[in-house]
Amino acid sequence: MNELIIILIKIICALVWFLLLTLYLTWAERKESAVIQDRIGANRASILGIRIIGLFQPFADAIKMIFKEDFTPRFSRRFLHTLAPFLSFFFVAITITAIPFGDVLKIGKQTIKLQILDINVGLLFVLAMLSLGIYGIIVSGWASNNRYALVGGMRGAAQLVSYEVALGLSLVGLIMVFPSLRLSEIVHAQGGLLFGFLPKWGIFLQPLGLLVFFFAAxxxxxxxxxxxxxxxxxxxxxxxxxxxxxxxxxxxxDFMEIIIVSALLTTLFFGGWQVPWLAADGFHFPWGGQWLLPHGIVVLLQVLSFNMKVIFFCWLQILIRWTYPRFRYDQVMDLGWKLLIPLSLVNIIGTGIVMSF
Amino acid sequence: MKEKILSKHFVLENFYKIDVYLQKKGYQAVKKALNEKTPENILEEVKAANLRGRGGAGFPAGVKWSFVPQQVDKPKYLCVNADEGEPGTFKDRYIMSHDPHLLLEGIIITSYCVGIHTAFIYIRGEYEAVALRLEKAISEAYKNGFLGKNILESGFDLDVYVHRGAGAYICGEETALLESLEGKRGNPRLKPPFPASIGLFQSPTVINNVETLSNIPSIILKGAKWFCKKGLPEDGGTRIFGVSGMVKKPGIYELSIGTNLKDIIFKHAKGMAEGKKLKAVIPGGLSAPILKADEIDIKMDFDSLVNANSMLGSAAIVVIDEDTSILDVLKVVTRFYSHESCGQCTPCRIGSSWINKIVRRICDGKGKNGDIDNIIRLASNILGNTLCPLGDAAAMPILAIIKKFREEIESYVSN
Amino acid sequence: MIKALGYFIEIIKGSIITTRHFVVNMHFHILKVLGFKTKRKGAVTIQYPEQKREIASRHRSLHRLMKRADGKPRCVVCMLCVTVCPSECIYVEAAEDPDPEIQKYPSIFIIDLSRCCFCGFCVEACPEDALRMDTGKIEFAEYSREDMVYNLEKLIE
Amino acid sequence: MINIFIDDKPFKVKEGTTVLKAAEEAGIAIPHLCFHSAFPPEGSCRMCLVEIEGLPKLELACSTQVREGMKVSTRSEKVIEARKGVLEFLLAEHPPDCPICDKAGECKLQDYYEEYGLFDNRFRESKEKKQKNVKIGKSLILDQERCILCTRCVRFLRDITKTRELGVFNRGLHSEINTYNGEPVNNNYSGNLAEICPVGAITDSDFRFKTRNWFLKEGESICPLCSRGCNIYIESHKGFARFPVPKRVYRIKSRENHEVNGFWICDLGRYGYSYLDEGRLDKICVNNGKGNLTWQECVVSLTDEIKKLHSAKKASRIALILNLWLSNEELFLIKKIFVDDLGVKNIYFVDSSGGETDDFLLTSERCPNKRGAQEIGYDLKPLDSENLMNKTDLLLIFGMPAYDPNNLAEIKALFENVKTKIYFSSHSDELCSLADIVLPTALIPEKEGSLTNVDGIVQKFLQVLEAPGECRPEWEVFVDLGRELGININYYKQFNTPEVVLKEMRKEISFFENKSE
Known part of the structure; x- marks a missing residue:
């Protein structure tokens, strides 16, 4: 019974966190792009004249979206047309269950894992769910009864399928280094030190893998x-x-995918909730000396660390979005098939060679 | 000048009455012409006398008569231009009031010569007394058989009428005179056709000045050679110079053509009045270009004055002294011509009043830079571009005054 | 491969530029929020309805009809504006004024602003300086096309 | 023919012409304001000054006659300067009224200023005040300030109408045109004054302030209001993209034709154009309950009606009442179909109430084509309703466009006795509700054709206005009818324009044989 309540609370917390972050990511995107372009950005949504630099904007957007006409084109597959966005949304939203937000929280005798679902094939689960999102795209494109939409959907499917390969291959090296598919274990494995001082994060062990993964993501x-x-x-x-x-x-x-990608990057390559040199009882600095902290603080620091990393990668992705122009279609395919996949293969072989010594 | 042609009887009392006139051998010329001479003889004589028109243009009278076609169905007319409107001119008035029968003699001989049976004397409306005297003289002439049917048993008929104008200067222009005589608005006609072929009531018409016609009797009586000797070879006879202005003795002086202007002013008119200095002279009525004091050593005949860029016109000499502002002269000139323009053709109608408006403004002390050049430009645009000579008559004196007294006028503008 | 590398360098360069903009502007924004007023603003944006840009003196805005001293419209219905208007959005009808010095006045003067392209030819063509586009009014919107048709009363103010 | 040189180019001109005319024929325009070909030269405006070699002063082109070997220059510096000078004088006292002046756009003073001047105003004095709004006639308004005293109006009333209502008063700058003792200009040709006025001094209150003349399109036409057939220009306005204008035709002007009307038209023709726009019928009305019909259906049903009567040998029960507004071609086609093909004998003409003649242009016949009908071979019987009563099954009647027929009551009575009544009308009137089918027809300016005037001059007219709504020219209808009847299809097939009809008429009727236009 207790277990169930705890899981429900975890699910609610994670969803709230996820949706709030998504909502404010839309605001953040607008603000960030504005700042990059010497503008101010959305700042006019107000409640009773109070604006607070446009923080109400996401709600205004949401309200507007809800009340807008829900248009379904004639001769379209009404059911599929309606289903498609939910498909997309669902498969992205479900991936959040596998992400570890922190280590464990001990309240009294109760030990709560700060992760909704700690399955042993967590990584595969995440990849699988992400690839299922393609259905949303294809179905929407096809069900719209519009040639442009269909072609767009096809382009999307081709692109996603192509990069799926690189995405998966780029993580093979990682799995070789941290021999587990359980995400919590991968994070735990990154808690160690390399050469005595460097956190044993994926970025240091798998720099090429990170690069390929990041682009593919x-x-x-x-x-x-x-x-x-x-x-x-x-x-x-x-x-x-x-x-x-x-x-x-x-x-x-779209925005949830940004968060998922950030969370995955954090989890796989940047130590997840790990804070450098922070163990369960406090900091143990490589140059000697330690700073012991109570358990609550440690957990808080870990969750904070995870969140900050995620937010940083969200910021980075928005920056990239407002910096570069769109690739041409052949360039996208070239990049996926001719560069990222060979690189990820090189990465696997390189990792194998290094590990065999 | 011993023997005068026109004004010798002016001093006699009651000379306008026909009995006095006949006592002094009046109507001898008519008798001689009608009884002894043919029209061709008379035309030859007048041509030989080099009698040039006294109205202003100086066109030889004989030549003018010869333009009249001999054989026409319509009646021919003689119009005597007694519309003496030129400011400064008063010679015709003297002839008509003191010696009207001399004019009538001239009319009869001319009519006989050209074959005219109706003559009109178009007299200026303001000359009321003169017109009455003239009408009296005509009725006397009728009574004595010099006018009417079968004059002096020669079979020649002539009727003379006096027509009084209504005061328009333009009616002194020959075609405007004809229009006025026809009972229309006194607007000049387009020339050609000239009045000699199509004139009064579409008929051939001779138009001559009073003074011109008054010379005819003497020519008939004493011959062309005698007449020629009185003046210059190309310009026979004498002229009546009307001198007005600041001279000691203004009045009319009959002198031979070619008399020096200086002599007229200083010898005959006894020099300047009140000891003032001479500033300028207008030698031939208001429309003649002005002469400066140092230009007056000049012979008074048509060609000499034309050479001096002026004209003899009606030989009315206006003497201006040093105290007279030249701007006032200009104002008088422009006011007169803008007032007397008939309004028919554009340059004269608007140009003259425009210049008048500018001059009036300068007089009011509101002259502006460029006003004088503007006047010159406007006057030049009037000159030669008008229907009748009135436009030229307005433009010429204005141009001359500005050319010769520019500095003085400029001083008014800048003040 | 080398080509891709060059490309990669440019990508990095690009990110640096946008990052710099972000950091610099963010710095000024934060300073402003904290109350440290600096001369340089973090953005070039003009906050439109509250803040308005100064309109240039020759800017063409909503038309107006000028009045004579006695309040009558200065327009004499020469129809030059109608003639010159490239979008045929002006319509004028004349009526006879008893004053012989005026003679002609507009009984109808209509500008269809929904057709108007604000070229200003009508103002240039006007020989009486009766039509001007200097009201500075640039915000006029209506819910129907008919309301965009401005008549004499609306134009003369 | 003598040789002259104008601007160094040799020309051969007739002896006795003036320099102005000679130059005009040579295509060199000499500006002139007071000169008008209808009057002897006046020489008062001084715009037409030209330089003639050998003469010291500039001469007037309008009055100087050409001489053998004369060398005229119309463009020399001296001439241009003189023109500019004169123009400056004219404009000095001219009020700057162009914005409110109806003449603006066709004003000669404006044109010459554009051509020679565009100089600055150097007139800084006060302008002469004169009366600006004098009503000098029924529809004439005089503005003395705008007047340049060309005296064309005075000379028109002196030489053409000989009524002499206007004169020049006062002198010099104060000269002005006015009426004697306020007696207004009152003759049937007063409208010409506004037309010959080279500036906007005399304006027409019919056209005054209605629109500006540059919006108007000028179309050549013939006045149909009397049998003189004066040549006219119809000036129409097409309206603006967003705003339609209240009427199509704004003004009628005279067109020069020395065989017919010279330079003039009468006031009746000038101001009587309202019938073109007012009360027009633009839809087919079917009153016998057959519903809406198209032209084609109307023609077919009319043909059926005629065929029925024809095959039953009852052609005598067909009657036609024509009007004299039909063109030569239409009258010819009607005669061909009904008289020659069908043998109809009952053809009558509606009588237009005749009017006064004024011994100049206006004739007493207020219809344009009486002579044409006579020459085509109609005997112009006036309506004899006794003869038609109870003897008629089909009646075709043509309405009068500008006047009411004076035997309206008779026609109405007749209508009650006839089975089928087809009414061709350009205007909606009382008869429209009584006839079975009312067919809207085009008026003369809306169609093509020719008219024969009172003197037997055949004049073509072209379409200058769009026919409103469903209106169709009658000739088209009768060509259709001729083809539908099927008696002589090939004959009617050739007629696709009125010109072809006229060609055929020339072949068949000797009167038209040698008439060129």
Whole structure:
């Protein structure tokens, strides 16, 4: 009974965290792009005249989206047309269950893992769920009964399938280094030290893997410079026949993917919730000396560390989105097949060679 | 000048009455012409006398008569231009009031010569007394058989009428005179056709000045050679110079053509009045270009004055003294011509009043830079571009005054 | 491969530029929020309805009809504005004024602002300086096309 | 023919012409304001000054006659300067009224200023005040300030109408045109004054302030209001993209034709154009309950009606009442179909109430084509309703466009006795509700054709206005009818324009044989 309540609380907390972050990511994206471009950005949404630099903007957007006309084109597959955004949204949202937010929280005798679902094939689960998101794209493109949308959906499928390969291969090296598919174990494994002072994070063990993974993950999010499936303004993408809340779901899926990619990057390559030199009882500095901390503080630091890393990678992804122009389609395919996959293969072989010594 | 042609009887009392006139051998010329001479003889004589028109243009009278076609169905007319409107001119008035029968003699001989049976004397409306005297003289002439049917048993008929104008200067222009005589608005006609072929009531018409016609009797009586000797070879006879202005003795002086202007002013008119200095002279009525004091050593005949860029015109000499502002002269000139423009053709109608408006403004002390050049430009645009000579008559004196007294006028503008 | 490397360098360069902009602007924004007023603003944005840009003196805004001293419109219905208007959005009808010095006044003067392209030819063509585009009003919006048709009363103010 | 040189180019011109005319024929325009070909030269405006070699002063082109070997220059510096000078004088006292002046756009003073001047105003004095709004006639308004005293109006009333209502008053700058003792200009040709005025001094209150003349399109036409057939220009306005204008035709102007009307038209023709826009019928009305019909259906049903009567040998029960506004071609086609093909004998003409003649242009016949009908071979019987009562099954009647027929009551009575009544009308009137089918027809400016005027001059007219709504020219209808009847299809097939009809008429009717236009 207790277990169930704890799991429910965990699910609620994680979802709230996830959705809030998503909502504010839309605001953050607008603000960040504005600052990059010497503008101010959304700042006018107000409640009773109180603006607080536009923090209410996501709510305004949400309200607007809800009340917008929900348009379904004639001769489209109504059911599939409605299903598609939910498919996309669901498969992204479910990945959050496998992400560890922290180590364990001990309250009295109770030990609570700060992770909803700690399965032994967590990494595969995440990859699988992410790839299932393709269905949302294809179905929406096809069900729209619009050639542009269909072509957009096809472009999306091709792109995602291509980068799926690189994404998976780039992680093989990582799995070789941290011989587990359980995400919590991978994070735990990164708690050690390399050469006595360097945290044993994936970035240091698998720099090439990180690079390939990062690029492939960017492509998976379908955002600029990899926004071939959408290409709102010129080439017309798969959700061109969507409006209102359904369109909003696609939009949210995009932002949630950013968070998932950030969380995965953090978990796999940046030590997850690990803080350098912080053990369960406090800091143990490599130059000697230690600073013991109570358990609550340690957990807090770990969760904070995870969140800060995630937010940093979200910021980085937004920066990239507002810096580069879109790739051409052949460039996207070239990059995926001719560069990232060979690189990831090289990475696997290199990792194998290094490990065999 | 011993023997005068026109003004010798002016001093006699009651000479305008026909009995006095006949006592002094009046109507001898008519008798001689009608009884002894053919029209061709008379034309030859007048041509030989080099009698040039006294109205202003100086066109030889004989030549003018010869333009009249001999054989026409329509009646021919003689119009005597007695519309003496030129400021400064008063010679015709003297002839008509003191010696009207001399004019009538001239009319009869001319009519006989050209074959005219109706003559009109178009007299200036303001000359009321003169017109009455003239009408009296005509009725006397009728009574004595010099006018009417079968004059002096020669079979020649002539009727003379006096027509009084209504005061328009323009009606002194020959075609405007004809229009006025026809009972229309006194607007000049387009020339050609000239009045000699199509004139009064579409008929051939001779138009001559009073003074011109008054010379005819003497030519008939004493011959062309005698007449020629009175003046210059190309310009026979005498002229009546009307001298006005600041001279000791203003009035009319009959002198031979070619008399020096200096002599007229200083010998005949006894020099300047009140001991003032001479500033300028207008030698031939208001429309003649002005002469400066140092230019007056000049012979008073048509060609000499034309050479001096002026004209003899009606031989009315206006003497201006040093105390007279030249701007006032300009004002008088422009006011007169803008007032007397008939309004028919554009340059004269608007140009003259425009110049007048500018001059009036300068007089009011509101002259602006460029005003004088503007006047010159406007006057030049009037000159030669008008329907009748009135435009030229307005433009010429203005141009001359500005050319010769520019500095003085400029001093008014800048003040 | 080498080509890709060059490409990679440019990518890094690009990110540096945007990062620099972000950091610098963010710095000024934060300073401003904290109350340290600096001369340089973090953004070039003008906050439109509250803050307005100064309109240039020759800027063409909403038309107005000028009045004579006695309040009548200065327009004499020469129809030059109608003639010159490239979008044919002006319509004028004349009526006879008893004053012989005026003679002609507009009984109808309509500008269809929904057609108007604000070229200003009408103002240039006007021989009486009766039409001007100097009101500075640039915010006029209506809910129907008919309301965009401004008549004499609306234009003369 | 004598040789002259104008601007160094040799020309051969007739003896006795003036320099102005000679130059005009040679294509060199000499500006002039007071000169008008209808009057002897006046020489008062001084715009037409030209330089003639050998003459010291500039001469007037309008009055100087050409001489053998004369060398005229119309563009020399001296001439241009003189023109500019004169123009400056004219403009000095001219009020800057162009914005409110109806003449603006066709004003000669404006044109010459554009051509020679565009100089700055150097007139800094006060302008002469004169009366600006004098009503000098029924529809004439005089502005004395704008007047340049060309006296064309005075000479028109002196030489053409000989009524002499206007004169020049006062002298010099104060000269002005006015009426004698306030007696207004009152003759049937007063409208010409506004037309010949080279500036906007005399304006027409009919056109005054209605629109500006540059919006108007000028179309050549023929006045149909009397049998003189004066040549006219119809000036129409097409309206603006967003705003339609209240009427199509704004003004009628005269067109020079020395065979017919010279330079003039009468006021009746000038101001009587309201019938073109007012009360027009633009839809087919079917009153016998057959519903809406198209032209084609109307023609077919009319043909059926005629065929029925024809095959039953009852052609005598067909009657036609024509009007004299039909063109030569239309009258010819009607005669061909009904008289020659069908043998109809009952053809009558509606009588337009005749009017006064004024011994100049206006004739007493207020219809344009009486002579044409006579020459085509109609005997112009006036309507004899006794003869038609109870003897008629089909009646075709053509309405009068500008006047009411004076035997309206008779026609109405007749209508009650006739089975089928087809009414061709350009205007909606009382008869429209009584006839079975009312067919809207085009007026003369809306179609093509020719008219024969009172003197037997055949004049073509072209379409200058769009026919409103469903209106169709009658000739088209009768060509269709001729083809539908099927008696002589090939004959009617050739007629696709009125010009072809006229060609055929020339072949068949000797009167038209040698008439060129």
């Amino acid at each position: 960017l492509a998976e999010t379908k955002r600029v410079p990899f926004d071939l499936p959408e290409g709102e303004n010129e080439i017309v993408g798969f959700f061109t026949e969507y409006s209102g809340l359904k369109w909003g779901l696609f939009m949210m899926t």
